[in-house]
Amino acid sequence: MLSYLVRRTLSIVPVLIGVSLIVFLSMRLAPGDPARQILGPLASQEKVLELRSQLGLDKPIFVQYSIWLKNALRGDLGESIANHAPTLELVSERVGQTLELTIAAFCITLLVALTAGIISAIRQYSITDTVVTFSALFWLSMPTFWLGLMFMLFLAVRIPGLPISGRGGSFWTWNGLVHLILPALTLGLPQAGTFTRITRSGMLDVLLQDYVTTARSKGLAERVVILKHALRNTLIPVITMMALQLPWLFGGSVIVETVFSWPGMGRLLTTAVFERDYPLVQATALVYTLVVVFANYLADIAYSLADPRIRLQ
Amino acid sequence: MNFKKFLITGALILAVFGFTVSVSAQQQGGTLTMALKEKLDTLDVFTSALYEPLYVLGLVCETLVIYDENMEIQPLLAKSWSVSVDQLTWTFKLKEGINFHDGTPFNAETLKDYLWNWFFPKSFGGWEFEPVKELVVVGEYTLNFVLEQPYSMLLTYLGDPWNIIQSPAAYEKHGERYGFDALVGTGPFMFDSWVRGDRIILKKNPDYTHGPAFLSNQGPAYLDEIVFRIVPEAITRVSELRYGDVDLIRTVPENMLANLQEDTNIETLLKPSFRVVFISCNMDRSIMQDKRVREAINHAVDRQAVLNATFSGYGTVASSLLPPSATGYWSGSEEFAKSILTYDPDKARTLLDEAGWGLPPGETVREKNGQKLNLNLVAMNVPRYSLPAEIVTAMLADIGIAVNLEIFDAAAVNARLEASEFDFTVTGWSYNIGEVTLDMIVGSPSIPNPNYARYDSPAIDRALETVRLGATAEERVTASAAVQRMVVEDQIVIPLVVRSDSIAVKGHVGGIDEVKKHPWWLDLVLALELYVK
Numbered sequence: 001m002l003s004y005l006v007r008r009t010l011s012i013v014p015v016l017i018g019v020s021l022i023v024f025l026s027m028r029l030a031p032g033d034p035a036r037q038i039l040g041p042l043a044s045q046e047k048v049l050e051l052r053s054q055l056g057l058d059k060p061i062f063v064q065y066s067i068w069l070k071n072a073l074r075g076d077l078g079e080s081i082a083n084h085a086p087t088l089e090l091v092s093e094r095v096g097q098t099l100e101l102t103i104a105a106f107c108i109t110l111l112v113a114l115t116a117g118i119i120s121a122i123r124q125y126s127i128t129d130t131v132v133t134f135s136a137l138f139w140l141s142m143p144t145f146w147l148g149l150m151f152m153l154f155l156a157v158r159i160p161g162l163p164i165s166g167r168g169g170s171f172w173t174w175n176g177l178v179h180l181i182l183p184a185l186t187l188g189l190p191q192a193g194t195f196t197r198i199t200r201s202g203m204l205d206v207l208l209q210d211y212v213t214t215a216r217s218k219g220l221a222e223r224v225v226i227l228k229h230a231l232r233n234t235l236i237p238v239i240t241m242m243a244l245q246l247p248w249l250f251g252g253s254v255i256v257e258t259v260f261s262w263p264g265m266g267r268l269l270t271t272a273v274f275e276r277d278y279p280l281v282q283a284t285a286l287v288y289t290l291v292v293v294f295a296n297y298l299a300d301i302a303y304s305l306a307d308p309r310i311r312l313q
Numbered sequence: 314m315n316f317k318k319f320l321i322t323g324a325l326i327l328a329v330f331g332f333t334v335s336v337s338a339q340q341q342g343g344t345l346t347m348a349l350k351e352k353l354d355t356l357d358v359f360t361s362a363l364y365e366p367l368y369v370l371g372l373v374c375e376t377l378v379i380y381d382e383n384m385e386i387q388p389l390l391a392k393s394w395s396v397s398v399d400q401l402t403w404t405f406k407l408k409e410g411i412n413f414h415d416g417t418p419f420n421a422e423t424l425k426d427y428l429w430n431w432f433f434p435k436s437f438g439g440w441e442f443e444p445v446k447e448l449v450v451v452g453e454y455t456l457n458f459v460l461e462q463p464y465s466m467l468l469t470y471l472g473d474p475w476n477i478i479q480s481p482a483a484y485e486k487h488g489e490r491y492g493f494d495a496l497v498g499t500g501p502f503m504f505d506s507w508v509r510g511d512r513i514i515l516k517k518n519p520d521y522t523h524g525p526a527f528l529s530n531q532g533p534a535y536l537d538e539i540v541f542r543i544v545p546e547a548i549t550r551v552s553e554l555r556y557g558d559v560d561l562i563r564t565v566p567e568n569m570l571a572n573l574q575e576d577t578n579i580e581t582l583l584k585p586s587f588r589v590v591f592i593s594c595n596m597d598r599s600i601m602q603d604k605r606v607r608e609a610i611n612h613a614v615d616r617q618a619v620l621n622a623t624f625s626g627y628g629t630v631a632s633s634l635l636p637p638s639a640t641g642y643w644s645g646s647e648e649f650a651k652s653i654l655t656y657d658p659d660k661a662r663t664l665l666d667e668a669g670w671g672l673p674p675g676e677t678v679r680e681k682n683g684q685k686l687n688l689n690l691v692a693m694n695v696p697r698y699s700l701p702a703e704i705v706t707a708m709l710a711d712i713g714i715a716v717n718l719e720i721f722d723a724a725a726v727n728a729r730l731e732a733s734e735f736d737f738t739v740t741g742w743s744y745n746i747g748e749v750t751l752d753m754i755v756g757s758p759s760i761p762n763p764n765y766a767r768y769d770s771p772a773i774d775r776a777l778e779t780v781r782l783g784a785t786a787e788e789r790v791t792a793s794a795a796v797q798r799m800v801v802e803d804q805i806v807i808p809l810v811v812r813s814d815s816i817a818v819k820g821h822v823g824g825i826d827e828v829k830k831h832p833w834w835l836d837l838v839l840a841l842e843l844y845v846k
Contacts, residue, residue: 163557
């Protein structure tokens with residue numbers, strides 16, 4: 001197990017370096033000059049060139065990358081060009097807020113998908129099943145930005161006290177929680193649509209298994225058969241897949257944060273891209289990568305604990 | 314007076330007096346929340362490249378002089394001014410008893426320190442004061458601007474809302490953190506806090522009493538607090554205004570304006586904008602060097618259709634590179650442009666025929682010596698430029714010009730325009746000081762950015778020199794008119810439309826009638842006149 005852990009941990013390093021290199025190159029190859037973006041159209045060419053030199057943008061691209069990598073290994077991800085502040089400070093200010101949104105959306109996904117999927121499966125081909133299946137298809141087909149605007153127009157406007165946008169403070173306060181409702185629904189419901197379908201088909205498979213038939217033949221109540229025997233076996237793969245979708249939710253927050261003016265990493269990243277704020281894009285992308293890699297890492301470890309054959313492969 | 318009359322008179326006096334007291338008491342206090350569309354990079358005017366910080370800066374910091382609604386310059390931090398006979402020394406008497414929010418006294422010494430050591434060398438607008446040779450403190454509240462040559466633009470630039478006066482001590486104290494942790498001016502509101510990406514909070518300056526005489530309230534402000542929330546999505550801003558906790562939004566997207574105007578709980582205010590949308594033809598390209606091709610483009614474009622489609626009809630068709638609301642606008646522009654900036658597709662076709670770009674039978678694109686008339690149009694991915702660009706593309710197709718339209722984000726567009734990788738662009742400019750706009754867009758020293766057209770005209774450059782450094786206002790006005798006339802004639806930069814600007818407020822916000830009287834520059838007006846009913 002230890003050697004597997006070491007191998008798996010070491011495999012993260014090339015991924016991080018690879019992603020950082022790709023992000024670095026793609027930003028540099030995109031047209032646009034951060035110095036001009038910062039200084040604006042009124043600034044003279046001399047001032048623009050001076051700033052380019054100050055930022056080290058006049059050096060060859062691989063020299064720039066090696067400097068960035070060297071600093072990154074020391075924990076210094078550079079200073080945001082547009083915000084005039086350390087990128088780590090900016091990212092750490094926002095990462096918690098995006099995580100907050102992601103976790104709330106994940107809870108909604110979990111709650112809706114499991115409930116709807118199970119009900120739909122045990123009432124297969126009923127009207128409830130048709131409604132749930134159709135609803136799931138509806139939610140997963142909706143573009144996030146459109147869904148957000150519809151929630152805003154149809155829910156926030158009609159329900160007194162439901163905020164339209166912004167963050168109302170800490171997650172643990174009432175104001176903070178109510179501000180989370182619409183963005184979390186917007187982010188969580190399309191995912192819930194997908195997982196409702198997965199839960200339903202998983203549950204249907206399990207219900208056909210011999211041990212379920214055995215349980216029923218033993219005269220157990222249907223409720224016990226479903227909750228004790230079928231549900232447990234359905235949940236394992238579904239929850240694992242959901243956990244693997246957490247990074248997707250984290251990334252999906254980019255649009256939701258813009259629509260709902262949520263001050264998280266997504267908005268930080270989008271504005272940084274438009275401003276050609278290279279260090280900030282680099283730092284934000286690195287954090288996103290870390291989240292994805294870490295989620296996969298945890299899933300792999302969990303699998304290897306559950307199934308030792310994976311370690312041997 | 315009998316007893317009955319006495320009672321009636323007394324009751325009337327009490328009613329009137331009581332009503333007055335209750336109205337003014339109602340005006341005091343409260344919080345006003347404004348939504349801003351863009352994130353703020355910094356509140357340091359020396360380093361910010363964005364327009365949005367100005368909405369905050371304009372409430373916290375002030376200029377020496379200020380424009381009133383008639384575009385006349387009025388005192389603000391300066392009490393009065395005079396100019397010597399040789400026009401080389403301007404004497405400014407400053408208002409007394411004013412302190413910066415950090416307690417630093419505002420006087421001739423601190424003003425000199427700020428201007429000489431901070432503003433002139435660091436500000437983007439520092440070049441506007443190049444003719445200032447020396448600042449001389451004559452008395453505690455008297456400062457002389459000694460010039461190298463007569464410079465009548467001095468007062469105009471001192472009234473430019475970008476050229477604010479801030480505490481030199483605060484700059485010294487906060488260093489690079491100025492604009493993030495601190496913003497210190499003399500205005501009616503004081504910087505309180507900034508939660509990055511979310512909100513900025515300003516608190517009332519209770520000691521403020523030196524507001525401009527042309528406003529009904531010279532201070533302190535009625536409001537206790539102003540909160541700026543960052544709401545990037547237009548529809549979210551409008552929804553927040555109608556149903557949420559935002560009280561005021563600025564520059565309402567035109568396609569949502571009509572709805573807001575119908576909403577009885579919302580009051581809207583249309584005001585002149587400084588933004589002109591125009592076509593810039595790249596003079597590096599041989600096709601564009603032929604004036605007949607540029608004229609054909611000009612005549613092929615229906616400006617009213619562009620205005621309707623892009624700005625829902627709000628605004629006006631442009632007749633100059635400057636909007637009528639900017640300083641230096643030539644009042645004869647409209648009359649002059651009437652016969653030049655016209656929509657006449659037949660004339661456009663004739664001009665192309667004359668230029669040798671014929672339309673082969675059965676073809677839709679013109680040709681000359683086997684070369685097709687394909688033009689590359691680059692525009693930014695914001696509706697104010699991308700929509701007109703799409704309309705221009707369709708209109709040019711109608712006269713046989715095939716346009717390859719490329720839409721990018723701001724950084725990519727800047728790079729393409731700067732590198733001359735385009736034939737023409739639909740772009741725009743927004744600046745309240747028209748003389749600066751002329752310098753930037755058509756002056757040859759601004760090639761390639763923002764003079765993307767590579768407009769290199771010695772006649773224009775000479776006139777611009779007079780606009781900049783003319784000794785008298787009359788000289789400058791004449792030169793500015795000449796530049797605007799030449800621009801319309803040359804059709805290298807072809808004006809299309811002038812956008813209108815707007816503000817929308819919730820019904821419970823009072824004072825908007827006072828605001829409507831002063832539409833030119835609103836920040837200080839909003840700060841002093843608005844209240845919560």
